[in-house]
Amino acid sequence: MSTVTQTPSVGRPRAFDADDALAKALEVFWRKGFEGTSLTDLTQAMGINKPSLYAAFGNKEQLFLKAIELYEQRPCAFFYPSLEKETAYQVVESMLYGAASSLVDENQPHGCLIVQGALACSEAGQAIKETLITRRRDGEQALCERLQRAKDEGDLPADADPLLLARYIGTVLQGMAVQATNGICPNELRKVAELVLANFPKNNQ
Amino acid sequence: MSTVTQTPSVGRPRAFDADDALAKALEVFWRKGFEGTSLTDLTQAMGINKPSLYAAFGNKEQLFLKAIELYEQRPCAFFYPSLEKETAYQVVESMLYGAASSLVDENQPHGCLIVQGALACSEAGQAIKETLITRRRDGEQALCERLQRAKDEGDLPADADPLLLARYIGTVLQGMAVQATNGICPNELRKVAELVLANFPKNNQ
DNA sequence: AATATTATGTACTGATCGGTAATATATAGT
DNA sequence: ACTATATATTACCGATCAGTACATAATATT
Numbered sequence: 483m484s485t486v487t488q489t490p491s492v493g494r495p496r497a498f499d500a501d502d503a504l505a506k507a508l509e510v511f512w513r514k515g516f517e518g519t520s521l522t523d524l525t526q527a528m529g530i531n532k533p534s535l536y537a538a539f540g541n542k543e544q545l546f547l548k549a550i551e552l553y554e555q556r557p558c559a560f561f562y563p564s565l566e567k568e569t570a571y572q573v574v575e576s577m578l579y580g581a582a583s584s585l586v587d588e589n590q591p592h593g594c595l596i597v598q599g600a601l602a603c604s605e606a607g608q609a610i611k612e613t614l615i616t617r618r619r620d621g622e623q624a625l626c627e628r629l630q631r632a633k634d635e636g637d638l639p640a641d642a643d644p645l646l647l648a649r650y651i652g653t654v655l656q657g658m659a660v661q662a663t664n665g666i667c668p669n670e671l672r673k674v675a676e677l678v679l680a681n682f683p684k685n686n687q
Numbered sequence: 688m689s690t691v692t693q694t695p696s697v698g699r700p701r702a703f704d705a706d707d708a709l710a711k712a713l714e715v716f717w718r719k720g721f722e723g724t725s726l727t728d729l730t731q732a733m734g735i736n737k738p739s740l741y742a743a744f745g746n747k748e749q750l751f752l753k754a755i756e757l758y759e760q761r762p763c764a765f766f767y768p769s770l771e772k773e774t775a776y777q778v779v780e781s782m783l784y785g786a787a788s789s790l791v792d793e794n795q796p797h798g799c800l801i802v803q804g805a806l807a808c809s810e811a812g813q814a815i816k817e818t819l820i821t822r823r824r825d826g827e828q829a830l831c832e833r834l835q836r837a838k839d840e841g842d843l844p845a846d847a848d849p850l851l852l853a854r855y856i857g858t859v860l861q862g863m864a865v866q867a868t869n870g871i872c873p874n875e876l877r878k879v880a881e882l883v884l885a886n887f888p889k890n891n892q
Numbered sequence: 893a894a895t896a897t898t899a900t901g902t903a904c905t906g907a908t909c910g911g912t913a914a915t916a917t918a919t920a921g922t
Numbered sequence: 923a924c925t926a927t928a929t930a931t932t933a934c935c936g937a938t939c940a941g942t943a944c945a946t947a948a949t950a951t952t
Contacts, residue, residue, distance in 0.1 A: 493928025494918040515807035517723055521910060523809075532911075534930065542910065598807040601868055602720035602798070604728075606910095615869050649866070649875060650882050657862025661854070663806055664820050670854060677855050681886040698898025699948040726940060736901065737941075743899095747940065811940095 486538065486548060500538050503528040507539075508549040512591040516546050516600045516610045546599070546610055550617065553595045560584050561621055561655075570632035571684045573625070574651055578675035581655050585662035586671055594659035596621075622652040639683055647682075654678050691743065691753060705743050708733040712744075713754040717796040721751050721805045721815045751804070751815060755822065758800045765789050766826055766860075775837035776889045778830070779856055783880035786860050790867035791876055799864035801826075827857040844888055852887075859883050 486500040506527040510519050521542060525531055530538075539545040553559065560580025567573045586592055596618055600611040626648035632638045638647075654674075661671055691705040711732040715724050726747060730736055735743075744750040758764065765785025772778040791797055801823055805816040831853035837843045843852075859879075866876055 490928070492920055492926075494930075496929065497918095513807065514809055518807055518809040518812065520809070520908080522908085531931065533913095533932095536911070537929070593807070597865055601806050601865065602718065602723055602803040604719055604723040604725070607723065618865070618869055646878055646882060649871075650879050653862035653866050653879050654858060655862070656865035657858035657860070660802055660806065660823070660861035660865070661858055664823055666854070673851055674855050674858050677851060695898075695950095697896075697950050699900075701899065702948095725938080727938085738902095738943095739900065741941070 496534075496538070498528070498530050498534070503530060503535075503538070504545075504548055504552055507545055508552050508595070509591060511546055511549050511599060512553070512593075512595045515598055515603075516542075517603045517607045543610060547613065550595060550599065550614070554617070558584060558587075558590075562624065565624060565628045570629055570638050571679075571682060573628055573632075574682050575679055577625075577651065577655065578658075578679055579672070581658050582672040582675040583668065585659055586666065586668045592665070593663040594656075597656055597659040598663060618652070618656070622648045625651060642683060651678075701739075701743070703733070703735050703739070708735060708740075708743070709750075709753055709757055712750055713757050713800070714796060716751055716754050716804060717758070717798075717800045720803055720808075721747075722808045722812045748815060752818065755800060755804065755819070759822070763789060763792075763795075767829065770829060770833045775834055775843050776884075776887060778833055778837075779887050780884055782830075782856065782860065783863075783884055784877070786863050787877040787880040788873065790864055791871065791873045797870070798868040799861075802861055802864040803868060823857070823861070827853045830856060847888060856883075 486504050489496055489500075506529070507524050510523050510527045514523065519542075521532055521535070524542070524545070525535055528535065535545065539548060554562070561577060564573050564576035564580060567576050584590075585594060596614050599614050600607050601614075603611055626644050629638060629642070629644035629647050633640070633642050633644055638644070658671060658674065661674070691709050694701055694705075711734070712729050715728050715732045719728065724747075726737055726740070729747070729750070730740055733740065740750065744753060759767070766782060769778050769781035769785060772781050789795075790799060801819050804819050805812050806819075808816055831850050834843060834847070834849035834852050838845070838847050838849055843849070863876060863879065866879070
């Protein structure tokens, strides 16, 4: 499940761990964005040379796609797991606090790869840019559906607007990602999350 | 006041309008970001060739700095003029509605140059990236001071936290800028602004 | 008309970009 | 040992990057 490419039993064995290499590539893309990252940056961080990279991952664009896949499924990703919480409030709470800690975590690049990976770029990056836009929309869509379910279950007020709420929370999370690149300190970001949460409907009234 | 460079009376006169050319450069940087914009992009949009660009504006980085200066001072910029409103609520209302219309204005690139100009980039773009971070912080700082004044004047509740409120509104505005690049439609963005505004303290209680 | 000054257009620079051809090397199966 | 297969290393590709040298052209001054 975690292997990036299946290693055949025949031929010279690969001298590097493809998952480790992908994790290194993710970190560079995260810091520098798709277009700001060069193949030299990648091969140096991954500890391999270009032909190995191309054999294992296709090209720069496909490597980036695999990196965002890893990004969204890595253990400390907070967005989608938050959807599993019991109540709408807890879902949003988990997302906001997850963002407040993850986006400024000192053990990883600040900010969000999905936001800063390719926000504005040249023609060469348009496909990646649109992929990231889709990922952002997908996240909001998933949150919207979760909030709709909460509304159906009486967990949100009857006059709540799940689509609007999801867009609002999505907007706040994306804004928090920008704040993280601004270098905001963790407790300041946390306070923003608390303020947002204070205005979010908690009980079913 | 509007001239970019003073044209001397001696020598061959410039064959282009420097302010017009800067406006064109701004539009390209806005769409593609600092690093996503090439000199070819710039010279084509500006209708001049490279030596003219370098003579008039220095280099790509200095041209970008002049572009963000123009960006923040152009007639339809909404942030700083909003600070002049009478009450804290009106200030924030003007900012949110200004963002909701300006960020998705069809007559200009979507989103915000200060946010998407260089959110993540290579080493070569670090100076620009930090310049933009400073601009974002300056904006929040100015809003904070305006809200503090409002609090002092009794225009905001006595327990209001101007710094936190400014950071929150800044976060929302930056998130709205990302939403704009996502291609959100204007009335959807407007509804997000209305929701934020509905939770902002309106009267002095 | 001659000169000084500045702008223009063309052609170029070295460096870096993403990507690959060619070759050597390491394994599995026979 | 031999073959097939797949990887690693080196060196390279054309294209593009930001920036500039150089010669020409247009103006003001004298």
